[in-house]
Amino acid sequence: TYHGPGQLIAYLLLDLRRAGLGVKRLVALLEGAVIGLLAGYGIGASTQAGAPGVYVGAAKVASLGLRVRRGCSFHGLALNLDLDLELN
Numbered sequence: 001t002y003h004g005p006g007q008l009i010a011y012l013l014l015d016l017r018r019a020g021l022g023v024k025r026l027v028a029l030l031e032g033a034v035i036g037l038l039a040g041y042g043i044g045a046s047t048q049a050g051a052p053g054v055y056v057g058a059a060k061v062a063s064l065g066l067r068v069r070r071g072c073s074f075h076g077l078a079l080n081l082d083l084d085l086e087l088n
Helices: 023-040
Strands: 007-011 046-048 051-056 059-069 072-080
Touching: 023 046, 023 051, 023 059, 023 072
Parallel strands: none
Antiparallel strands: 007 072, 046 051, 051 059, 059 072
8 A cells, every 4th residue: 555645544553353353344444434534524435345445436545455464453544635646
């Protein structure tokens, strides 16, 4: 997952076993949190089947990049706020 200027980066360090979560549920919760955040700003967002992340229309606005090792999650998500695409 690209991380750069104009993005909000959130890393989630979580013991999935202790929290009673599987990876798919964690991804769904993270996507739901971003969708809820955007809804608070009047932005309609959704997920797409088979494509992790959050979308506004066809545009991906948040990427998820999790790594799970020994039952613990690392990394997290990147939400595009004011990304300058000319830099990429």
